[in-house]
Amino acid sequence: MTRDYSKFLPTSSSEFSQRPELSPLxxxxxxxxxxxxxxxxxxxxxxxxxVTEVHRNGxxxxxxxxxMHIPHGPEATVGDWILLxxxxxxxxxxLERKSLIKRRAPGRTLGIQLIAANLDTAFIVSSCNDDFNVARIERFIALAFEADLAPVIVLTKVDKCEAPEAYIEQAKAISPLVPVxxxxxxxxxxxTMLAEWCKPGQTVAFLGSSGVGKSTLTNALAGDTAITTQAVREDDARGRHTTTRRNLYFLASGxxxxxxxxxxxxxxxDNAAGVAEMFSDLDELGMQCKFNDCKHKVEPGCAVxxxxxxxxxxxxxxxxxxxLVAEDLHNSATLAERRTKDKAFGKMVRNAQQKKKR
Ligand SMILES: Nc1nc2c(ncn2[C@@H]2O[C@H](COP(=O)(O)OP(=O)(O)OP(=O)(O)O)[C@@H](O)[C@H]2O)c(=O)[nH]1
Ligand SMILES: [Zn+2]
Structure with a gap:
């Protein structure tokens, strides 16, 4: 059977707008x-x-x-492409990833948790109420920049807020690179308002605290095709079972x-570049400091x-x-140390096993 593989290639964006039918892939x-x-x-x-879901068993x-279900093996996360x-x-x-969001695993374990792969846009969601926190939004933006994807700040619950302008102004001041x-x-x-980023063939994600409206937004994009959120049971860092969800949905719009x-x-x-991009003005100013390793705290000749x-x-x-710089340095250093220790321990075990065999 001969197959037409041209359909596997994405069509240009102008073609998308004229022809919404996409190839299955x-x-x-x-x-x-x-x-x-x-x-x-x-x-x-x-x-x-x-990969649409990550479960405890695959x-x-x-x-x-x-x-289909793929048993444990591929080190993949939601959004990854695998070759069956x-x-x-x-x-x-x-397959090699276009983008990857990861964080230090919560709790006391020293590991990295892969959150999502191959996203095009990260909507950083915050509501116009007490949830709004500039530091948290900056943190998500740094994560998105490091992951190689475009962040967009989405402020929800404007209908329940008397003066959303104050929040909008603060959000706009966060970074000239991030739309609000x-x-x-x-x-x-x-x-309508997120259409610019939710084009056919694109992958977007909603990130933010609990209760800010991530599921509501997902459902709003889905329109009439109702989405049932499936709870997934995962082990958290302390080995407790928690119910979470991390599902990739494919909307009728493509x-x-x-x-x-x-x-x-x-x-x-391991997020230094993302933090530097989020605070690029400060980062650039820091290059004018007298000392190369200036911490901008007490140093003489500090431009910052x-x-x-x-x-x-x-x-x-x-x-x-x-x-953020200090936190990233600390976590990256602890993880690097842990990796070295693990390697050294592995070597010791292998040496001991070889000695035993002799
Ligand atoms: N009035 C109003 N209510 C909203 C808006 N966005 C979300 N809500 C409500 O806020 C509550 C929480 O919304 P969810 O979509 O469940 O929030 P979530 O971010 O998915 O929360 P988690 O699942 O805990 O992470 C729901 O009762 C929504 O109906 C909004 O823009 N306006
Ligand atoms: Zn300085």
Whole structure:
């Protein structure tokens, strides 16, 4: 049987707007970035599947006419593309990622938790009430920048707020690179106001604390096709079973949406570039400091402190930047140390085993 593989390639965005019918794979978010990683022959032998859910006992993944469970094996997260090994699904390969969101695993364990892969846009959701917190939004933005995806701030519950303008102004001041959208998630506003980012073939995610409206937004984008949120039981860092959800939905419009559970503890790790991009003005100013390793605290000749004294920079913003830099350094160093120790321990065990064999 000869097959037409051109349909696996995404069409240009102008074509999208004229022709909403996508190929089955493009409707799952298959893009040129992934297509160029494999040959037509591989495509036939090991069909690409997108990971839609991560369970305790494996993954759920979807491809063209396939929706299957993959037992533990591929180190993949929601949004990943894997090449199905038909004989041994647990040996399926993970394709190179276009973007990856990760954080330091919550609790006392020293690990990294993969949150989502291959997103195009991260909607950082906050409501116009006490939940609104500039430091938390900056943290999510740094995470998105590090992950190589575009952040957009979405302010919800404007309908319940007397003066949303104050929140909108504060959100707009966070970064000139990050657009701000304010809306009522329970209306039809999300469909129109988020349309720019929710194009066919795109993958978007809602990130933010619990109760800010992530599920409401997901449902609003889905329109009439109701989405039932499936609870997934996962082990948290302390080994307790918690009910979470992290599902990728494919909307009739051709956009894929990831609804994540509220993330209270979002510890950055290996995220220095993302933090620097979030605070790029401070980062650039810091290059003018007298000392290369200036911490902008007490050092003489510090360009950042001078700017604060002159009233050009808000001292609390500087403090938030320093906090994130310190946290990222600490977590990255502890993880690196742990990796070295693990390696050394592994070597010791292997040496001992070899001695025993002799
Ligand atoms: N009036 C109004 N209510 C909203 C808006 N967005 C969300 N809500 C309500 O706020 C509550 C929480 O919304 P959810 O969508 O469940 O919040 P979530 O972010 O998914 O929360 P978690 O599942 O805990 O992470 C629900 O009762 C929503 O109906 C909004 O823009 N306006
Ligand atoms: Zn300095």
């Amino acid at each position: 493009a409707a799952l978010g298959w893009q040129q970035f992934f297509a160029q990683q494999i040959s037509v022959k591989q495509m036939e032998e090991t069909p690409p599947l997108r 993954l759920q993944a979807r491809g063209e006419d396939i929706d 090994n038909r004989e041994l699904p647990s040996a399926s390969e993970v 959208v304010a809306l009522n998630a329970k209306s039809d506003e999300p469909q 956009c894929a949406v990831l609804d994540t559970p509220g993330m209270r503890e979002l510890q950055l790790t 402190l001078t700017a604060v004294e002159r009233g050009e920079i808000d001292a609390t913003r500087l403090a938030r930047w320093q906090k």
